[in-house]
Amino acid sequence: MSAPVVHAHHAPQGFIRKYVFSLDHKVIGIQYYFLALFSVLIGMSLSLLMRFHMVHPDAKVAWFAHLWPTAAQGGIMTPELYLSLMTMHGTIMVFFVLTTAPQSGFGNYFLPIQIGAEDMAFPVLNMLSFWTTLVALVVMVSAFFVQGGAPLAGWTAYPPLSAVPQTGPGEGLGQTLWIVSIAIFCGASLMGAINFIATLIDLRCQGMSLMRLPLTCWTWFVTAILALLGFAVLLAAGVLLILDRSAGTSFFIPAGLMVSDQILNHKGGSPLLWQHLFWFFGHPEVYIAILPGMGVTSQLLATFSRKAVYGYRAMVYAILSIGFLGFMVWGHHMFMSGMSPYSAMAFSVLTMAIGVPSAIKTFNWIGTLWGGKIHFTTAMMFALGFVSLFVTGGLSGIFLGQPALDLYFHDTYFVVGHFHMIMGVAAIFGMFAGTFYWFPKMFGRMMNETLGKIHFYVTFVGVYAIFTPMHYLGIAGNPRRYSDFTNFDFLGKLLPVHNFMTQAAYGTAAIQILFFINLFWSMKYGKKAPMNPWNATTLEWTIPSPPPFDNFGGQHPVVNHGPYEYSVPGAPRDFIMQTDPPDAANPPATSH
Amino acid sequence: MLLAPIVWVLTVVIIYFFASKIWWFPPPISQHGLAYDEQFMRTLVVTGIIFFFAQFALGWAIFRYRDDGRRASHSHGNNKWETIWTSATAILFVGLVLTGTKIWVAVHLSEPDPNAIPIELMAKQFAFSFRYPGPDGKFGATDLTQVNDAAGNPFGLVDKDPAGKDDIVSASLKVPAGKPIKLIMHSRDVIHNFFVRELRLKQDIVPGMEIPLYFQADTPGTYEIPCSELCGLGHFQMRSTMQVMAEADFEKWKQEQAANK
């Protein structure tokens, strides 16, 4: 790696330049973070509305009628409204929360600093990627407000349901806006990926070899590669879908369709083609959602156990394998789709294979804790919670990865439980952990530990209460994407479980207020943070809190140590920072 | 720390609800179902053991290694342990797939039974329709332009084709017990899915494709069929039933249907 060219650029002046159209990766990271925070509020509200409707499908709620005069006439949520809320919940959470904050939020802020660079490789592209993401969000949300409302085909938008506007309300302009938003998001993601990859490959400071990178950087790097290759394919798929909808083509729409008593003109297309293209993106997407959280967990477990990450090399290989194999397992979303049963078997073996590096990471996390000296800060609690949730969520994947068992579980609540545990909880815990860990560096103040711990405990138990019962519902055969459960005898018996989950959801959602209070109050009134409140080793802890605009004040850090040199025998302190002198483990006898 | 007992309690509670089978599969009604349940239990036991030990170890590490003044040990890992648990995981996971392969092959990759009774299924927004070939054993020709749901012709049987005159159209699926069935599935509009819990089988019904599903139901009874692929606003009420009856009863039913034409 070469030393980056130093540019004596001036600190930005003026509010717009500093905080709005900023080229500073730190500001852009915070912008992404707040975009994600805003999106998660929308996404969470949508899920609460969904859970309410599932247990009270006939309830009359006055303000529903105000918000949705056609879709909730008389205050009763129609099935199509439910499905559109569900579609937008999934879409907003997956794209605008899980694909933004962990990678573009924390990654943008801390990747350059952790590798000793003064900014990303392409700051203008970075700024563009944020604003493009914001435009995508605006377009997505606008789907709620057009005629017909938001689409109802799920975040997976399978054609022909998503390709033929007559198949349901919301499938007109709403679905088109959805596709356009996603296409814009693809562009933004690709811009971000280019930046992350070029920055990591070319802007590492002296001494920062690949095997000295913090694991957070490894996960941001592999995630960027997944995003690069995956979103390109999603963009292509979206273009084909828009053409089918508006230009009369038949990429995905076969012949012989009759919708609303009308025979359609299309012919020759394949609905399965969409599924292949979508899931070729969709599977790497879920690794994009989880990998940064894994990196944060590794980082925090080491910091707060005062112990090196167990098996750093194995962790790196695991991250690389997960990234690589992540592109080869998309068919496990399609076992029941009508695709070749032979390919199902191939995808199944590869899916089980990808369980292996995930297991390695889990064992190594526990190995990191083993023999450690654990400090239970709120950040650490969330990292520990991540491990527990990842175990639970990951293990249910072992059932779903077998086509033989998927013959029952496909499209049941078992799947919903699985992916919520992994994405909707574990990945979110990764974001919480990152927040509590890096807040002092980003805002120069400490968050409140008491509020943090209460929020953690209630949330931890709460998410188990919400999502574990989904596995039992799946075993009982409860299909997913049903807006109510009163039409089937066997579903009626499962209503008490749904009730329990709804109550748990209300409680868990409510406690998130503590997090928001903590976040915003601490920004202004939190105790001032020192440079290195956690006595951690990586480069961000060598600069002031918050950092100056060019990170290292014009200096070039020189790295002499690996990222997790904690409790090295003989060293004067229980941690050696990456920039400490080479002999920090055994300083010369005549110390200064 | 407090997290350790919480993790342990959650683990025990979760395992309890799996073990007690409070919310469970309905009893299987076929040989395939029995094989399915065995594979499920195998997987449940393996994952259950891993689940228990992983959460237990996590809780133990939290408890045992909380900061009480001692220094942390210094370790960068242990290649021997890495190899052991990596190999064990790989063997277990791949092993599970291999034991399940027989089941998958039996459903989708074996020689179809030439004596299987053919029944057509047509899925549309938001109903299932079934068709039997009638005494002549032939399905009549259909045409989309002839479809008339209100007049009871969801398949679009063509008037001119005599083979279709004796076709039996039904809103629910009726099958004889203990006989192989070939369900020939089509969709008229979007993707739907045929699912019977007791059979432990489901299959997406894809427009533009003709997808056969072979099964055999052994236990008489009436079983619900919930559509299991999002198909639009009526997805939650797209319901039919499969009635499994003694062969004699099935023949009687067919004759009654033929007589009513």
Added chain:
Amino acid sequence: MPGSITSDIIRPPAPPRGGGYGGGGGQDGRGASRRASMTGLMVLLAATTMAFAAFTSAFVVRRGISNDWVALPLRPIVWVNTAVLLGSSLLLELARRSLRTGRRTGFNRYWTAGTVLGALFLVGQAMAWLQLNREGIFVATNPSSSFFYLLTAAHGLHIVGGLSALAYVDVQALRLRLGPGKRTAVDVSALFWHFVDGLWLFLMALFLVWG
């Protein structure tokens, strides 16, 4: 998007609509190092490759699954356009060679000619579309025409992106502002252009063999 207000930052060209990536990754005003710009370009090319790989697999699948494929023979103008595109790449290479030996005027001439030919390619593609329209072949007429329009449009968007980069370099050169600090811009835009050229050859092969 606003450019920078500080004086030493080069105003980058507007990113192209549709392609959205900016003409080559290195067009950044903060002076990203040459290596980073090259890496950025390679990464961008990887993404573009994936997008066209997706389109290609859709093409292959769609052609194979049904019997409504009607071959679309390539019209002569498409061959002319191909020659024009190859010519423009050649001219860009001659330009780069001139620059390496310090012959600035030679560079200006060749690069401008290459840029102009690039623009001509786009015009020629539009003419090809118009010709198809006149023959009654539109995007939804049959699957092969759908793919022809789709692939040429997607390729055309990348041409527009590349052309913006070429034009930017051209303007800088003609205004005698193409200093050593901008060498990377020259190389990155030329390489991007060659890639898009190669991509076109691939698409031609696809149309010829399977179209």
